Amino acid sequence: MKPKKILIVEDSKLLHNMYRMMLRKYECTLIFALNGREGLDQLAGETDVDLIILDINMPVMTGIEFLQEVKKNEAYAQIPVVIISTEGKEADVERGMQLGAMGYITKPFQSPGLDDLIEKVFSN
Amino acid sequence: MEEAFQDLLQEFVDESEPQIESIGAAFLELERHWKLGEAGSDLLAPTKGHLHTLKGNAGMMGIAPMQSVAHALEDLCELVSKRASCQSPETAELLIEGGDLLAEMVRVVVKDKPDPAPAKKFNATVSEYIKQAKERRVRIDRRDGPEWRSGKERRTKPERRKSPSKARSTDVFFGVTSDTVRIDFKRLDTLLEIVGEGVIERSVLSEVSRRLAALPHDVPEMSMLEQATVSLDRVFKNLQETLMEARLLPVSTIFGRFDRLVRDLSHETGKSVRLVKLGEETPIDKRILDRVGDSLVHLVRNAMAHGIDAPDERAQAGKPTEATIRLRAEHRSDRVIVSVEDDGRGIDREKIQERAAELGYDVGKMTEEETSHLIFLPEFSTAKTVSNLAGRGVGLGVVGAAVHGMGGHVGVRSRPGVGTSFELNLPLTLTIVKSLLVEVDREIYAIPLAQIDESVRMEDDVIHDINQMGVMNWRSELIHVGDCGDLMRTDRQKDNKREFCVIVSSGSRRRGILVDRLLGHQEVVVKGLDDILGKGKVSSSASILGDGRIVFIMDVARILEQNFAMGQGEVLSAAEKVT
Numbered sequence: 246m247k248p249k250k251i252l253i254v255e256d257s258k259l260l261h262n263m264y265r266m267m268l269r270k271y272e273c274t275l276i277f278a279l280n281g282r283e284g285l286d287q288l289a290g291e292t293d294v295d296l297i298i299l300d301i302n303m304p305v306m307t308g309i310e311f312l313q314e315v316k317k318n319e320a321y322a323q324i325p326v327v328i329i330s331t332e333g334k335e336a337d338v339e340r341g342m343q344l345g346a347m348g349y350i351t352k353p354f355q356s357p358g359l360d361d362l363i364e365k366v367f368s369n
Numbered sequence: 370m371e372e373a374f375q376d377l378l379q380e381f382v383d384e385s386e387p388q389i390e391s392i393g394a395a396f397l398e399l400e401r402h403w404k405l406g407e408a409g410s411d412l413l414a415p416t417k418g419h420l421h422t423l424k425g426n427a428g429m430m431g432i433a434p435m436q437s438v439a440h441a442l443e444d445l446c447e448l449v450s451k452r453a454s455c456q457s458p459e460t461a462e463l464l465i466e467g468g469d470l471l472a473e474m475v476r477v478v479v480k481d482k483p484d485p486a487p488a489k490k491f492n493a494t495v496s497e498y499i500k501q502a503k504e505r506r507v508r509i510d511r512r513d514g515p516e517w518r519s520g521k522e523r524r525t526k527p528e529r530r531k532s533p534s535k536a537r538s539t540d541v542f543f544g545v546t547s548d549t550v551r552i553d554f555k556r557l558d559t560l561l562e563i564v565g566e567g568v569i570e571r572s573v574l575s576e577v578s579r580r581l582a583a584l585p586h587d588v589p590e591m592s593m594l595e596q597a598t599v600s601l602d603r604v605f606k607n608l609q610e611t612l613m614e615a616r617l618l619p620v621s622t623i624f625g626r627f628d629r630l631v632r633d634l635s636h637e638t639g640k641s642v643r644l645v646k647l648g649e650e651t652p653i654d655k656r657i658l659d660r661v662g663d664s665l666v667h668l669v670r671n672a673m674a675h676g677i678d679a680p681d682e683r684a685q686a687g688k689p690t691e692a693t694i695r696l697r698a699e700h701r702s703d704r705v706i707v708s709v710e711d712d713g714r715g716i717d718r719e720k721i722q723e724r725a726a727e728l729g730y731d732v733g734k735m736t737e738e739e740t741s742h743l744i745f746l747p748e749f750s751t752a753k754t755v756s757n758l759a760g761r762g763v764g765l766g767v768v769g770a771a772v773h774g775m776g777g778h779v780g781v782r783s784r785p786g787v788g789t790s791f792e793l794n795l796p797l798t799l800t801i802v803k804s805l806l807v808e809v810d811r812e813i814y815a816i817p818l819a820q821i822d823e824s825v826r827m828e829d830d831v832i833h834d835i836n837q838m839g840v841m842n843w844r845s846e847l848i849h850v851g852d853c854g855d856l857m858r859t860d861r862q863k864d865n866k867r868e869f870c871v872i873v874s875s876g877s878r879r880r881g882i883l884v885d886r887l888l889g890h891q892e893v894v895v896k897g898l899d900d901i902l903g904k905g906k907v908s909s910s911a912s913i914l915g916d917g918r919i920v921f922i923m924d925v926a927r928i929l930e931q932n933f934a935m936g937q938g939e940v941l942s943a944a945e946k947v948t
Contacts, residue, residue, distance in 0.1 A: 256422065257384065257422060257425070257426055258380070258384060259377060259380050259381050259384045259426050259429075259430075260425075260426065260429060262377055262380060263374065263377060263429060266374070266377075302421055302422075302425070304418065331421065331424065331425050331428075332440075333443075352425045352428050352429055353425070353428030353429045353431070353436070354429070
């Protein structure tokens with residue numbers, strides 16, 4: 246797999262470090278945003294983002310709101326999005342899939358689960 | 370938990386602690402709202418958010434008990450936001466209990482996996498509680514007619530609590546979160562240690578400068594050296610002060626947890642008490658804050674258990690039913706004074722004198738102040754009859770020891786029927802101690818200036834012998850005198866004349882310590898000793914002097930206590946004459 250650029254939109258800094266650890270094997274560039282608004286700012290400043298990992302539960306701008314904005318914008322609408330959800334947020338996940346997310350995984354998850362999801366996305 | 374995530378544990382704790390703290394505070398706030406019949410719903414949303422994030426993070430870290438408790442609390446919050454009838458003391462109790470569990474778990478998680486049992490039990494309790502709440506509601510919905518009382522009415526019925534509140538306050542308190550950088554205190558301590566070494570090197574430089582100045586020929590570079598040394602001095606002082614300030618925390622950091630403690634104890638003892646906090650912004654060195662917290666808890670518990678009288682007692686005495694406990698902190702020159710005052714029964718002086726007499730103290734000769742200080746002796750707390758002491762119970766010996774160990778002292782004032790006030794007099798910082806250096810038998814010791822009353826030159830015949838103990842007259846007071854060499858077990862050199870006597874005091878005890886020479890004042894950097902090497906009982910820390918020697922700092926408090934415990938060294942009143 247050629248090195249990928251992944252945007253991670255997640256409000257917990259702890260999880261940023263977890264992602265760093267889990268995604269190390271993929272030789273990718275990671276960009277982080279603490280909420281949806283920041284995520285949009287990051288997208289505006291980057292080119293060739295290969296994947297967005299999106300936490301559904303965030304302050305300032307929710308995951309769904311962010312996804313709506315992304316899909317509205319031609320420049321980003323094609324970037325595959327993967328939703329990170331938690332138990333009890335099934336409605337949000339459904340909405341997200343309707344909006345065009347490629348897949349989802351529910352916290353708590355382990356590396357293999359994330360790997361499977363990412364590989365599935367990149368093999369398309 | 371994945372191996373790799375072990376490294377992230379500290380980060381998890383750093384991120385979760387403030388959240389857990391907010392959650393706990395929100396629950397207490399909700400309880401207050403619900404007592405007044407208000408919903409407090411604006412508190413629920415952010416709290417649910419915190420719980421959700423915490424649940425997610427704990428889940429990712431594989432800490433199942435924290436994840437499940439957060440989940441249970443989320444469910445409870447959900448219940449409460451949907452059903453006003455559940456905004457009750459019972460629910461608040463559960464929420465607070467859960468918050469405490471989370472706090473307890475985050476406290477241990479870095480070292481150990483949290484015990485899953487309490488979490489399991491709590492979750493089961495919550496499940497059952499929610500289930501019953503829903504069933505009750507269903508039943509109630511089917512009722513018609515005037516017998517049904519609305520939720521609001523139900524809340525105003527006085528709540529008779531038969532069992533003491535289950536939710537206990539935790540013994541955790543967190544550091545202050547500020548808007549700036551979050552730094553590990555250990556790192557700050559390291560910085561201070563480095564500066565400390567710098568101070569010492571600087572004094573070596575001073576020493577060199579001094580010796581060169583004493584040499585016969587003069588060289589222009591000499592004054593350069595002197596200038597540089599003086600500047601360096603200023604720089605280091607600045608650095609030290611700034612770093613020390615960084616270690617200062619407002620006392621509110623620990624005062625905060627007392628709201629909870631007083632609330633719980635109030636329920637437990639059935640006494641109505643309000644807590645007044647004064648001087649919360651007073652800054653104290655973190656290291657002292659850590660140690661003084663427990664002492665304050667002891668004092669407040671004692672006040673609640675013994676000091677404060679029951680409502681009917683108070684009514685009879687014409688006092689307001691609600692008792693008051695005042696927690697106060699203030700600066701006085703270079704000391705910090707923290708006090709705990711209550712308007713309760715006061716200390717029963719007779720009982721203390723009785724007990725003291727049992728222990729062999731000559732109470733007839735003691736002043737009021739000295740008598741009061743007896744309650745801080747360890748022997749008092751091991752007494753079987755201590756429960757009969759109206760006013761104070763066990764734990765004060767611990768407070769006394771802890772405060773003395775920090776280089777501070779305790780004071781107590783009391784009036785029967787009116788109240789009691791405990792005062793902890795503490796140093797501003799533990800790290801640098803201005804001391805007097807003394808020499809005895811070629812050994813050098815440091816005595817903290819704060820504990821020295823005066824140093825006097827010894828004339829002949831000043832010391833008298835009473836009961837094989839040396840005694841001398843100091844400012845109309847007769848004090849016992851001991852030999853520093855004996856105390857510190859030096860090699861007594863026969864020709865050494867003890868030319869000076871240093872009068873030291875701690876609390877209400879005072880004695881003179883004979884030494885050979887006084888070497889002047891010095892700021893010594895304190896480096897704690899883990900295990901006291903043989904000088905065990907009378908010194909507690911060492912420092913390195915400018916010329917490289919290690920010196921022991923005499924632990925005056927311990928010296929005085931020790932000798933007092935052996936029945937010697939009491940302060941005699943001025944009335945006693947010696948021929």
